[in-house]
Amino acid sequence: LQIKQSTSTRLASCESLVTLRQFRPFLERHAVDVAIIDVPWNGFSQAVQIGRLAEACEINIAPHNxxxxxxxxxxxxxxxxxxxxxxxxxxxxDVPWKGTLVTRPPVVRDGHVWLTDAPGWGADIDERVLREHPWPRPGDAGGRLFYGMDPGQMTARPR
Structure with missing residues (x-):
């Protein structure tokens, strides 16, 4: 709250929080102007709950993605x-093949993203594209880790 009160700049935060319980004090104390919700990390139903609490506290949200x-x-x-x-x-x-990963990528037009009328999330994952671009897991032979590190550069090694 001290940070928000010390500036006239609108404050957006909370992208690393993962539970409604973690968001609650920031929202109830109006410590942020915009609550950043990471939908894949929070899960859709919990993201909705967080968004509803933010709305009840008259705080905007911004999905982090x-x-x-x-x-x-x-x-x-x-x-x-x-x-x-x-x-x-x-x-x-992002990677040049990102648009082929799903069967119907989002349509961005005039600064807006359009929701399709297709069932479910609106697209399916193209399994062929997944097989063409495997993501090596930490510890896989020759697999790189985040930030370009290989398993030999890690302090703690995966079991």
Whole structure:
């Protein structure tokens, strides 16, 4: 709360929180102007609960998302069910095959993302594309870890 009170700049935060219980004090104390919700990490139903609590506290939300188009669709569905969405993040600087990972990637037109009328999340995962671009797990032979590290560079090694 001290940070918010010390500046006239609108404060967006909470993207690393994962439970409603963690969000509650920030929302009830109005410690943020925009609560950032990470839908893939929170899960859709919990993200809705967090968004509803934020709306009851008269605080806007912004889905945090730098993942795949499937995660874009999760965030887009959250935006469709909550009245207090300020903005939705989409990562456009990604691998060149990102658009082929799902059968119907989100459509961005005139600064808006359009929800499809397809069932479920609005698209299916293209399993062929997944097989063409495997993501090595930590500890896999020759597999790289986050930040370009290989297993030999880690302090704690996976079992």
């Amino acid at each position: 730098y993942y795949s188009h499937l995660a874009d669709l999760h965030s887009l569905h959250l935006c469709a069910v909550l009245p207090n969405v300020r903005i939705m993040e989409i990562d456009i600087d």
